[in-house]
Amino acid sequence: MKIAVLPGDGIGPEVTREAVKVLESLDLPHLALSEGDVGGAAYRRHGVPLPPETLEMAHHADAVLFGAVGDPACDDLERHLRPEQAILGLRKELGLFANLRPARVFEGLEHLSPLRPEIARTLDMLIVRELTGDVYFGKKGERTTEDGEREGWDEMAYSAPEIRRIAHVAFRAAKAMGAGLTSVDKANVLETSQVWRDTVTEVAQGYREVALSHMYVDNAAMQVIANPAQFRVMLTGNLFGDILSDLASAAVGSIGLLPSASLGERQTGYGTFGLYEPIHGSAPDIAGEGKANPMATILSAAMMLRHSFGREDEAARIERAVAKALTDGIRGGDLGGDHGTEAIGAAVRERL
Numbered sequence: 001m002k003i004a005v006l007p008g009d010g011i012g013p014e015v016t017r018e019a020v021k022v023l024e025s026l027d028l029p030h031l032a033l034s035e036g037d038v039g040g041a042a043y044r045r046h047g048v049p050l051p052p053e054t055l056e057m058a059h060h061a062d063a064v065l066f067g068a069v070g071d072p073a074c075d076d077l078e079r080h081l082r083p084e085q086a087i088l089g090l091r092k093e094l095g096l097f098a099n100l101r102p103a104r105v106f107e108g109l110e111h112l113s114p115l116r117p118e119i120a121r122t123l124d125m126l127i128v129r130e131l132t133g134d135v136y137f138g139k140k141g142e143r144t145t146e147d148g149e150r151e152g153w154d155e156m157a158y159s160a161p162e163i164r165r166i167a168h169v170a171f172r173a174a175k176a177m178g179a180g181l182t183s184v185d186k187a188n189v190l191e192t193s194q195v196w197r198d199t200v201t202e203v204a205q206g207y208r209e210v211a212l213s214h215m216y217v218d219n220a221a222m223q224v225i226a227n228p229a230q231f232r233v234m235l236t237g238n239l240f241g242d243i244l245s246d247l248a249s250a251a252v253g254s255i256g257l258l259p260s261a262s263l264g265e266r267q268t269g270y271g272t273f274g275l276y277e278p279i280h281g282s283a284p285d286i287a288g289e290g291k292a293n294p295m296a297t298i299l300s301a302a303m304m305l306r307h308s309f310g311r312e313d314e315a316a317r318i319e320r321a322v323a324k325a326l327t328d329g330i331r332g333g334d335l336g337g338d339h340g341t342e343a344i345g346a347a348v349r350e351r352l
């Protein structure tokens, strides 16, 4: 079970360390971990945020465990040298177009949510975010207007094949869950969204058992807070999915709780190759203080065992251990508690 561990910047190394300890404590056979440089850390050592040897390591692994990238000291570098390019490059180069971001309130933990408990307890949704297209990967640049002013531009595009393959991922998930699917777009304004909506509607023909509805992204943001119960599987594009998943994390209680899986089509001897990372970033405001909540990364490791290694039992054990730790009052600062990163990691391992 070859896992490439890419800790990255800020709290990345702190949270990744705890997830690795959880994996090591499971006595998995043939576990082989290797570590690579990525992000600002890689830029400092190699002059680029995604060194070829790191990409090579990821290519040859069965799965990647990723921390976070991003460093305020790098924000003025040319864009192609910035830490964030590392995660974008990995997603693109590894063909990881399907990003699964489950957001749910664990039973009995409604009080962690800022929503009223009767609303919070209904929050249980899977955000299926397209990950290798959209305005993220369009041409971009800066030019000077006729008035001599700066103008930045980013091209937003989605092709039907790109939409089709992510739609199939979402419909298959909804079918397996016996759930409905909400596709989120901005078809009242954007051409990309019109093609998105029409293509998703076409794909739906092959999934008669899945009830499909469409919603505009502004309304969806409001509805996630007002009435989360209506969402079970939410399908959306790269940019909207980025924003809506941070929003959903706040409704769960903290961004330190939400994991993700990024999948493509490649199969290994164990399952689907994937990259697993918390949805949060490098949190420079608390980096190096041992305060970060590692639960999102630990839950990402659980998703890895499920999707890339077919180990549902161990995945569920990790998820139960995290839920039990929370039930027992183990809380990071993000949830108003005073448990540090290592203490949270240890508490989860004790409950495995």
Ligand code: NAD
Pocket: 011, 015, 067, 068, 069, 070, 071, 072, 084, 087, 255, 256, 277, 279, 280, 281, 282, 283, 284, 285, 286, 291, 292, 293, 294, 296, 332, 333, 334
């Ligand atoms: P962020 O997610 O890093 O942090 C947002 C807020 O949430 C901060 O107050 C932070 O302290 C808190 N937070 C995040 N994770 C936490 C955790 N595990 N425990 C406790 N608190 C936590 O978002 P940001 O501040 O906008 O971005 C910081 C840097 O991270 C930027 O450079 C950004 O580009 C990058 N980023 C990277 C990724 C990634 O690597 N996939 C994701 C998001 C942001």
Ligand code: IPM
Pocket: 070, 084, 087, 088, 242, 279, 281
């Ligand atoms: C995320 C992050 C990334 C994204 C950034 C760092 C490129 O916000 O993984 O959610 O926008 O996808």
Ligand code: MN
Pocket: 242, 243, 246, 279
């Ligand atoms: Mn994000």
